[in-house]
Amino acid sequence: MKADAHDLQTRLDAIRQRLRLSREAVAAGDNVNLGALGGEVQNVSETLHTAPLQIDRNALVRDLEAIITDLDSLQQELSAHHGIIGGETIPNDGADD
Secondary structure, three states, X not given: OHHHHHHHHHHHHHHHHHHHHHHHHHHOOOOOOOHHHHHHHHXXXXXXXXXXXXXXXXXXXXXXXXXXXXXXXXXXXHHHHHOXXXXXXXXXXXOOO
16 A cells, blocks of 8 residues: 555655746746646545545645645746736836846
8 A cells, every 4th residue: 555655645746846847937937837737736636535544644635735835826926927916917017127
């Protein structure tokens, strides 16, 4: 059953890496699509629900919760990057120039 826990941890690590790369891309002014990352998080979450009881679910759940928080934060950064709040474009005030 350790392979299952290892597989889940490997998948969580890969998601963390993609989040880091996406955050770097946003910081560089690039556009990123977070839809695939959200799908991966959902898939890991569903897998965790059906994982054998022998794995340390609490640790994996904590990791998953941290990733979800990070993904939400990145979504907010991306929205700010695009200057969109509530569907309205914020005019450029030149503050970041």
